[in-house]
Amino acid sequence: MEALTTKKVIGKHVYGELYECDPEILMDMEKLINIVEKAAEIGGFTLLDVKAWKINPGVSVVGIVLESHISIHTWPEYSFATVDVYTCGVKGDPVKAFKYIVHALKARRHTLKVASRDYEDN
Template sequence: MAVQQNVKKGGREAGGDLIVGKHVYGNLYGVDEEKLWDEELLKDIVVEAARVANMNLVDIKTWKFTGFHGGVSVIALVLESHISIHTWPDYGYATVDVYTCGANSDPWKAFNYIVLKLKPRYYIVHYADRSSIPGYTESEKR
């Protein structure tokens, strides 16, 4: 891509700023039901995930929804964007979303930490490059 030739390390391109956006999100299956109901545990996991991924926590909120199809939602606002976990304990299921802006934070580290702590039987993970120049974060890794 011709425009990538103008990209310089440090987040600048000729003619303006570059937004480096990295989005890791996925589904966790076969997670222990007790963990998925534990609002404090999930909150602690998200706080530590932000730390290991070099994110700056601004605020964190949790909600517990009771009854069948209920669960817990944890949403952390970080300077770099956000981390969220939504759970459906009756199904042993959770979704995880980690989105960061900037070259200094690593959403993969946060996602992997959450998976490590929740111990799903299996999971599916996706990555989206949300940079202002598509492909920048991938080419940066080479």
């Protein structure tokens, strides 16, 4: 007889690399903050705070959501960005939030990876 598996924590980590993005957007801290805010809304998350840092010429933005976080790190000189949307629980859709960011940064190509961050007790 197999033991029953009980999930204690449900987590999903959606992340990837965005290539051939619009470098003007990748340098614009205010636009990137707005993109993270909109991604949280589109994903169905509860936005708690957004912090951003200008790392010339790029920008790093982290949105803290009740469900975990959304981050964008940019390298405008290479038209490149990395994106993470990590959620705990069943609320929201991290893939939808990720795809919105891809569209908003005008990426011509991207990777999308999904990792389970579940904790299962068996």
